[in-house]
Amino acid sequence: MRLTVIGTGYVGTVHAACMADLGHDVLGIDVDEDRIAALSAGRPPVHESGLGELLARNTAAGRLRFTTSLAEGAAFADVHFICVGTPQRPDGESADLRYVDAVVRGLLPHLRAGALIVGKSTVPVGTAARLGRWVDAVAPGREVAWNPEFLREGTAVHDTLHPERLVVGTVSRRADTILREVYRPMLRAGVPYFGTDTATAELVKVAANSFLATKISFINAMSEVCEAAGADAPLLARAVGADSRIGPLFLDPGLGFGGSCFPKDIRAFAARAEELGAPEAVVFLHEVDRINTRQRRRTVEQARRLLGGSFTGRRVGVLGAAFKPGSDDVRDSPALTVASAVHAQGAAVRVHDPAALDNARAARPELAYAPDVSKVCEGADLVLHLTPWPDYRRLDPRALLSVVRRPLLLDARNALDAAAWRAGGWTVRALGRSGTEAVS
Structure with missing residues (x-):
């Protein structure tokens, strides 16, 4: 299939290279001319195991190209993955969706009939529905779906090619069928596929990140108690993690989480829950954030x-x-x-x-x-x-x-x-x- 991947940061570069490695013809798009030039020469923008080799192999094979033109991308393919950033807003804790909106706005005048826009960016629940209404009003017959990523920096290539699950939120059987075809090699390998509505797909991502952040902050809260009591937090973590209902992953007492995802995602989730009238449902996330900062x-x-x-x-x-x-x-x-x-x-x-x-x-x-x-x-x-x-x-x-x-x-x-x-x-x-x- 022909695909575009719009946004060539961490998620976009890895997704583009991995989709090309699955056999698709992929066009990566970004506004950063220097980045596009570097990617076209096979130089990845981030340090990530295996990514350089993947870029070199697929650009040499002609399955992976890069451009700065959304119009070229819209003419090239009917499936467009959005992989731009959704940072925390400078004036609050909500997600800043200006880059997601700009991509859709830029694509709309050029989309071919039947085109499918697929979001991979982490967004507040309801974003896909909002964009879908926008697309429907301007370019009827095109659709918006949401397909969150679950890659981990450091193992992003492996996580993309061998995911633990695929979550795909769509509003039509046709869109679901298209995305099943995109991921056919993974489905044949037995990767679990969760076909959902768009709201559920959006929530799966932020719910997963919130749970993992909570697990990290929990063990760090316990480590503070261990210091006060003269106990051993790593030993406590191993004993607690031996319970199959809990598990050892993300129970590492220490400095806490950081990066571009967990901190801003849990804050944006809490902000969105408040907008939806359910702030008490996620009030614990504020304490998760405070514990992490306290570390x-x-x-x-x-x-x-x-x-x-x-x-x-x-x-x-x-x-x-x-x-x-x-x-x-x-x-x-x-x-x-x-x-x-x-x-x-x-x-x-x-x-x-x-x-x-x-x-x-x-x-x-x-x-x-x-x-x-x-x-x-x-x-x-x-x-x-x-x-x-x-x-x-x-x-x-x-x-x-x-x-x-x-x-x-x-x-x-x-x-x-x-x-x-x-x-x-x-x-x-x-x-x-x-x-x-x-x-x-």
Whole structure:
């Protein structure tokens, strides 16, 4: 089939490359001319495992092209996937739909008869119905469907090609049939398919993100209690997660969630529920958000206590800038939030990350950066582990002992082998465990 993918950010680039890899002819569209030029040359805009290879293979095969022209896209295909961003509005917590609306507005004059617009962007419930009424009034015979994405940054290619489920919200059997054809290879492989109305499809996405965010904030609330009680939060998490009704995933006590999805999605969901007259149904999401934000403050406070109550004149090495491993995304990164707060309180901060240094430097130019862990730790009074990259689990604590001023580690992700670091001569503290006294 011929498809367009409009918006070539994280979701759009991955979706376009994966649809081409399934055998479709795909045209990616974006207003950013530099990005289109880079993609046409096979250079992905984000750090994502396997994406570069996918782009190279499918552009070389002629199944994947890129353009800045919506009109060209409308002439090329009858199925158009919208993958543009829906950030939080600058004047509130609702989702900003200006980019979604602009795509539909730009497509309308050019759509062929029977064209199908398919949203993948995360939107407030009711968006597809609103756009459907708009399309019906201007271009009858065209339809709007919603097909939310569930990819995880760091494993986005795998998640797109081998999803746990497909959720497709449509208003007609014809649209459902078209999308079943788009995803036929996945359906043949046994991927569960949930054909729904558009409102349910929109809600599935925000409900899933809200549940996962709640699970993360729950275990972090428990970690705060564990610290106060002298208990062990990671051990508690493993014991709780062994219950099949609960499961271990997303029960990792630590610095909390960040990125471009969870924070803004739960806020937008709560705002939309209030607009619908059901604010009490999701009031818990406000506390989920507060707990998550508090984890960042707690990390800064614990680091300050470890340094005797003040960051002034101290050197702090930071391991991690991306919001999660496997990605170079620093949007709402807990690691960078903590690093910047420590810097603002008087410390000289130097940051390392295996993939996100350029993005971090652009987002937080006030911080210092280095591509080498030893350089980041040089002369440090404290090392903060803030993004759980596998690279950091392979570090040799003894080798770093000679470069730091004080062998003091705060593991805010509970991901390093504390015993190995202590055996290497380090003092180790972690969130969710007792023992936060100052080290002289």
